[in-house]
Amino acid sequence: MAEIGTYTVSILLKAQENISNAVRKAVDSLNQLRDESNRLGSSIKEVGKISLGVISGFIGFNIFSQVSSWVRESVNAFSVFEAESLRLASLSREAGQSIEGLAAGLRVVASAAARELAVSGKEAVTALGNLVKAGLSGREAALALKDAIMLAKIENVDFATASANLVQVMAQFGVAGSEAKRVVDALVNASRLxxxxxxxxxxxxxxxGATARAMGMSLEETTSWLIVLERRFGSAQEAGTHLNRFLLELYEIAGKLGVPIHDLDGSLRSTTKVMLDVVNIVKMGGMSFDELQEKLKGVDIRALKALFTFTQMNESIAELAEEVSRSGSAWETYMRYLETTEGKMARLKAENDRLMRSIGEGASAILTMVAPSFLK
Structure with a gap:
């Protein structure tokens, strides 16, 4: 019994030493947080000085109580982050993959995205989960994570909505996770235009999207035609419905107007070229909507409405497609957001979250070691 008692005491003394080290590490982390706040500009610097002054006062009054509380919160932050990554790993692992190994990898990806984009670790791992739920593999979700976070923050929508929209467009146009940036740029550019x-x-x-891709159209081409209709209908969803119907009946319309759909060598002409020829013939003919309806009897009214609307456009589809294809738009928009006061505060919160998870991971290991001696 004396040996067991001596062993327990030695364990507790070792735990006390480790906890003291964690406390010192927490204080050092607070100093790191102060340094981070100094980097965020003069206004944030003043807030940081005041906050650190208050924290210093608390530490001077009761250092162990205050820092211990912060360590407990840190343990909780890490445990939530860890649990979510394990749950996600169990859902997305492939045959032969270790859940623990995959979870650790997902935590690394989420932590990197969280730090770069100024969101919490929990937000980043939640976004990963939403991408997996929307249909991506764990690997594809990791590649698309930053783009999904940017889309959600730029649009001020939840991660589930942003992830579902992103994955749906990616699937329709056959875009891989590594090219998710292209989809987000196209959507942000479309919003601007x-x-x-x-x-x-x-x-x-x-x-x-599904019809457009089947007819050989790219994401950027389709979005350009969609913008033309959306500017006049006032609704992208309505524009999409009408454009879909127009594409489904394009070859019938082309046949009735005498527009060839094959080149001289017998190959199918590009859909955009056929569309432009159809629009030009109707435009040059100066037909009213009733005359167009009579000429194209049997064609769906939505296809006719889309065609008649295209005859009134003064935009260049080629120029629109070039604008929609502009790379880096989402990143530029997000960087401008991070330079605002709200963005700087988000950076500070994200850095605090990162430090808490780091402290929490170390403290969790201590608790895991000590707990068995109390449960005997």
């Missing part, structure tokens, strides 16, 4: 939001254009593309 049109009336609605990037979220609206994602829903509009959902109504036409």
């Amino acid at each position: 049109g009336i609605g939001s990037a979220n609206d254009f994602a829903q509009g593309l959902a109504n036409v």
Whole structure:
């Protein structure tokens, strides 16, 4: 019994020493947080000085109580982060993959995205989970994570909505996770060029994407035609429905107007070229809507409405496609957000969250070691 008692005391003394080390590490982390706040600009610097002054006062009054409380919160932050990553790993692992190994990898990816984009670790791992739920593999979700976070924050929508919209457009146009940036840029550019939001254009593309891709159209081409209709209909979803119907009946319309759909060598002409020829013939003919309806008897009214609307456009589809294809738009928009006061505060909160998870991971290991001696 004396040996057992001596062993227990030695364990507790070792735990006390480790906890003291964790406390010192927590204080050092608070100093790191102060340094981070200094980097965020003069206004944030003043807030940091005041906050650290208050924290210093508390520590001077009761250092162990205050820092211990912060360590407990840190343990909780890490435990939530760890549990969510394990749950996600169990859902997304492939045959032969270790859940623990995959979870650790997902935590690394989420932590990197959280630090770069100024969100919490929990938000980042939640976004990963939403991408997996929307249909991506764990690997594809990891590649698309930053783009999904940017889309959600730029549009001020939840991660589930942003992830679902992103994955749907990716699936319709065969875009891999490594190219998710291309989809987000196209949506952000469409929002800038049109009336609605990037979220609206994602829903509009959902109504036409499958048909457009089947007819050989790219994401950027389809989005350009969608913008033309959206500017006049006022709704990207309605524009998508009408564009889809127009594409489904394009070859019938072309046949009735005498527009060839094959080149001289017998190969199928590009859909955009056929569309432009159809629009030009109707435009040059100066037909009213009633005359067009008579000429194209049997064609769906939505296809006719889309065609008649295209005859009134003064935009260049080639120029629109170039604008929609502009790379880096989402990143530029997000960086501008991070330079605002709200963005700087988000950086500070994200850095605090990172430090808490780091402290929490170390303290969790201590608790895991000590707990068995109390449960005997």
